[in-house]
Amino acid sequence: MSIDERTEQDVAALRERIAADSLTSRRDYLRLAVTMSGGLAAGGVAVAAGVFHRHGSGTAPPKLVAEQLPPGQSVAFAYPGAEDRAVALRMADGTLVAYSSICTHLACGVLWRADRGEQGELYCPCHEGVFDPRTGAVTAGPPPRPLPRVLLEERADGIWAVGTLESGEEQP
Numbered sequence: 634m635s636i637d638e639r640t641e642q643d644v645a646a647l648r649e650r651i652a653a654d655s656l657t658s659r660r661d662y663l664r665l666a667v668t669m670s671g672g673l674a675a676g677g678v679a680v681a682a683g684v685f686h687r688h689g690s691g692t693a694p695p696k697l698v699a700e701q702l703p704p705g706q707s708v709a710f711a712y713p714g715a716e717d718r719a720v721a722l723r724m725a726d727g728t729l730v731a732y733s734s735i736c737t738h739l740a741c742g743v744l745w746r747a748d749r750g751e752q753g754e755l756y757c758p759c760h761e762g763v764f765d766p767r768t769g770a771v772t773a774g775p776p777p778r779p780l781p782r783v784l785l786e787e788r789a790d791g792i793w794a795v796g797t798l799e800s801g802e803e804q805p
């Protein structure tokens with residue numbers, strides 16, 4: 634076999650390998666695209682169907698949140714259901730509020746950060762979402778709606794969750 638013949642065979646073999654590789658990568662790309670769009674579609678259906686828990690207007694049996702809550706402190710709890718994550722906080726001036734801690738953007742956990750802003754912030758670390766602790770309104774980032782409010786009552790034996798409001802709904 635001459636050097637030229639071997640070179641031609643090598644080139645042909647190389648072309649076959651490249652063709653096989655590009656077929657494989659095209660197939661892999663298509664598989665990935667189908668998997669991703671399927672996942673997005675399933676996520677959209679789950680959100681539309683209310684699979685992810687959201688607080689809504691309504692009443693539920695009162696639930697003890699904490700016996701006390703000093704200024705600047707927060708407490709995490711679940712209300713009205715076990716999956717309905719919420720946070721109660723007492724601001725430095727004594728104002729007591731509570732909200733769903735499920736971010737209205739993509740449902741990450743919202744945290745009370747007393748060290749941020751002038752009066753503290755409700756902060757979502759996923760995409761830098763920020764909510765006003767006095768109202769639950771969005772003050773920065775991508776969340777599309779305010780945090781739904783959890784209604785509290787301060788009684789002799791502690792702080793109780795007594796109801797919930799829809800996102801943006803005013804307290805009656």
Ligand code: FES
Pocket residue numbers: 736737738739740741757758759760761762774775776
């Ligand atoms: S999930 Fe909270 S800002 Fe995106």
